[in-house]
Amino acid sequence: MSESEAKANLAQQASGPKSYGDKTNSTIISSSPYHGLWALTNRELKKWYKNPVILLLSLIQPVLWLGLFGKAMNFGAIFTEGGLNIPGLNIPKEVINQLGNMLMLNVFGTSDYFSFLAVGMLSFIIIFTAMFSGMSIVWDRRLGTLNKVLSTPVARGSIVMSKILSSVIRSLVQASIILVLAVLLGMNTSSMTLLGIIGAFASLALLSFGFSAVFLMLALRSTNQNTQMAIVNLLNLPLLFGSNALFPANLMPEWLQAFVKVNPISYATDIGRQLLLGAKGMGTLAFDFAYLTAFAAVFSIVGIVLSWRFLAK
Amino acid sequence: MSGDNSANGERRAIMQIRELKKIFNGTVVAVDGVTFDVYEGEIFGFLGPNGAGKTTTISMLTTLLRPTSGTATVCGFDILKEPNEVRKRIGVVPQEYTADEDLTGYENIMFCADLYGIPRKVSRERADELLKLVELEAAKDRKVETYSGGMRRRLELACGLINHPRVLFLDEPTLGLDVQTRAAVWQYIRRLKEEYGMTLFLTTHYLEEADSLCDRIAIIDHGKIVKIGSPKELKDSLGGDVIELGVQEAEDDLTPLMSSVQHVKEVRRLTPSEYRIKSELGEVTAPMIIDTLRSKGYKVSKISLTRPTLDQVYLELTGKSIREENGDRMQAMRQRMIMRRARG
Numbered sequence: 001m002s003e004s005e006a007k008a009n010l011a012q013q014a015s016g017p018k019s020y021g022d023k024t025n026s027t028i029i030s031s032s033p034y035h036g037l038w039a040l041t042n043r044e045l046k047k048w049y050k051n052p053v054i055l056l057l058s059l060i061q062p063v064l065w066l067g068l069f070g071k072a073m074n075f076g077a078i079f080t081e082g083g084l085n086i087p088g089l090n091i092p093k094e095v096i097n098q099l100g101n102m103l104m105l106n107v108f109g110t111s112d113y114f115s116f117l118a119v120g121m122l123s124f125i126i127i128f129t130a131m132f133s134g135m136s137i138v139w140d141r142r143l144g145t146l147n148k149v150l151s152t153p154v155a156r157g158s159i160v161m162s163k164i165l166s167s168v169i170r171s172l173v174q175a176s177i178i179l180v181l182a183v184l185l186g187m188n189t190s191s192m193t194l195l196g197i198i199g200a201f202a203s204l205a206l207l208s209f210g211f212s213a214v215f216l217m218l219a220l221r222s223t224n225q226n227t228q229m230a231i232v233n234l235l236n237l238p239l240l241f242g243s244n245a246l247f248p249a250n251l252m253p254e255w256l257q258a259f260v261k262v263n264p265i266s267y268a269t270d271i272g273r274q275l276l277l278g279a280k281g282m283g284t285l286a287f288d289f290a291y292l293t294a295f296a297a298v299f300s301i302v303g304i305v306l307s308w309r310f311l312a313k
Numbered sequence: 314m315s316g317d318n319s320a321n322g323e324r325r326a327i328m329q330i331r332e333l334k335k336i337f338n339g340t341v342v343a344v345d346g347v348t349f350d351v352y353e354g355e356i357f358g359f360l361g362p363n364g365a366g367k368t369t370t371i372s373m374l375t376t377l378l379r380p381t382s383g384t385a386t387v388c389g390f391d392i393l394k395e396p397n398e399v400r401k402r403i404g405v406v407p408q409e410y411t412a413d414e415d416l417t418g419y420e421n422i423m424f425c426a427d428l429y430g431i432p433r434k435v436s437r438e439r440a441d442e443l444l445k446l447v448e449l450e451a452a453k454d455r456k457v458e459t460y461s462g463g464m465r466r467r468l469e470l471a472c473g474l475i476n477h478p479r480v481l482f483l484d485e486p487t488l489g490l491d492v493q494t495r496a497a498v499w500q501y502i503r504r505l506k507e508e509y510g511m512t513l514f515l516t517t518h519y520l521e522e523a524d525s526l527c528d529r530i531a532i533i534d535h536g537k538i539v540k541i542g543s544p545k546e547l548k549d550s551l552g553g554d555v556i557e558l559g560v561q562e563a564e565d566d567l568t569p570l571m572s573s574v575q576h577v578k579e580v581r582r583l584t585p586s587e588y589r590i591k592s593e594l595g596e597v598t599a600p601m602i603i604d605t606l607r608s609k610g611y612k613v614s615k616i617s618l619t620r621p622t623l624d625q626v627y628l629e630l631t632g633k634s635i636r637e638e639n640g641d642r643m644q645a646m647r648q649r650m651i652m653r654r655a656r657g
Contacts (some may be wrong), residue, residue, distance in 0.1 A: 144411045146408025150377050154429075
């Protein structure tokens with residue numbers, strides 16, 4: 001205690017006589033270690049919502065996927081009337097339709113592929129936004145903003161956490177818009193409940209948390225946005241196709257299934273399909289949630305620890 | 314530590330830098346054990362070629378970089394043991410334009426205030442006060458992307474002062490600005506210093522500016538401080554004013570004659586009829602030399618008097634002119650970017 005008092009005295013001494021008036025001695029600092037967290041998050045969000053063009057552009061891709069991929073790949077039509085026509089065999093249409101429906105339910109867990117894909121697209125927009133969360137830290141470093149922030153007493157962890165939080169908030173807003181659009185385009189709403197929607201978004205939030213942390217970590221030391229772009233491009237398709245977002249995992253080859261089983265996107269999508277479409281999932285909801293929570297917690301903690309060490313050069 | 318005799322009115326060190334050293338990747342010595350004090354209330358200039366260790370030193374003092382060895386205290390706090398206490402008491406105006414272009418000037422300054430955790434009530438007052446001081450009141454609700462280079466600089470200054478720092482670090486505060494804007498920015502800096510009684514620690518490329526503004530200057534090269542003192546002391550260290558003169562139709566060596574003149578320190582015969590004379594007081598010596606030569610029947614054909622500039626000191630100490638240096642690619646790119654934004 002006496003040691004800290006001595007230091008305080010020293011500081012007082014160094015800050016000199018009060019001849020400059022109270023201005024010089026009025027360094028007011030709040031006691032919370034997370035002051036600045038909201039300021040940093042809000043800055044990121046402001047840049048986003050004040051520029052609706054970016055929001056619009058970021059929505060175009062998943063909407064295109066939904067519209068083109070979801071509507072064009074009309075798997076249901078393969079198995080129902082028109083798709084299945086074996087010459088010589090006179091199978092009644094009802095039987096074919098019945099069979100087709102059963103097939104769809106068995107394979108996709110829902111009777112139309114569009115609804116199946118719509119849930120996958122929710123995960124898609126989440127990881128897409130998360131992937132670019134790292135870009136902003138690269139820019140901050142290049143423009144010198146990062147150094148400026150680092151020279152203030154703001155908690156180092158807050159810097160990374162603010163980027164994660166803003167990315168989570170952004171991606172959830174985008175996911176809500178996608179969900180509304182999907183419903184308007186004909187997504188099956190028969191088993192949607194408010195609680196189910198909340199649960200699905202909770203899982204998306206966890207997914208976003210984890211992936212934002214991962215991509216921020218990759219960008220912590222980077223000074224080049226091209227490297228960051230290359231990483232994003234390298235990882236986005238494997239992550240997406242190596243999950244159940246576009247196609248059910250149980251029809252994939254074993255080795256790919258093994259990857260799907262560790263890919264967190266699969267778990268968020270699984271939760272979404274169970275809660276929004278009433279589909280039979282690949283695991284229990286509890287396990288899915290536990291997996292995602294662990295994923296988000298581990299990577300955001302690692303991210304914060306690394307930021308203490310690596311944020312400054 | 315070194316004697317701070319505040320009692321008998323001597324200057325007190327607000328920063329004490331002791332054997333501060335930074336080695337990158339185990340091999341590149343950026344700062345090679347510098348030791349100096351910065352006194353409270355002074356304007357301290359830090360000069361040196363690119364890569365000499367200026368930015369690295371500033372980065373260590375502003376707690377962005379951990380030194381490899383050595384220590385420094387800022388406002389009485391150790392930069393390694395209590396970096397957060399240091400951060401609370403310093404302001405940094407970086408070389409770059411760090412303000413967010415998508416936000417307004419006022420939003421930017423409030424953002425800085427929030428980083429220091431300054432309560433809203435206080436920060437609003439301070440923001441208004443600072444914006445008035447740097448004359449950005451009228452533009453405070455405009456997006457920064459519409460600001461001119463000088464306006465941006467002033468906004469950076471205001472942001473750096475939001476926590477009323479005891480020490481303000483300015484890294485190349487006028488880089489890329491035109492002469493008039495530079496003068497204006499310096500006027501603001503002086504006014505802010507008077508208003509808040511801070512200590513200023515700055516680096517600049519413009520030696521005239523350093524000469525006229527700084528109380529003391531340290532010249533750093535290859536990671537070491539080669540000279541430290543007031544601008545006058547540094548210039549005097551070159552040995553005074555230089556008089557060059559030509560004598561008509563003279564075969565005789567006039568060196569002894571000129572050396573006898575008062576204040577003359579050194580005479581060199583450049584050609585049979587041209588001499589270079591070093592003098593402590595050039596403006597007094599020059600007419601005296603002319604008189605002396607006339608009285609002996611010699612005729613002075615031409616004469617010039619040069620006073621040492623900081624440029625010459627810099628050249629002598631670092632072996633290169635500050636204008637001709639080349640930084641690494643990254644730094645050059647960054648500076649070009651700053652200049653573009655300053656002029657845009």
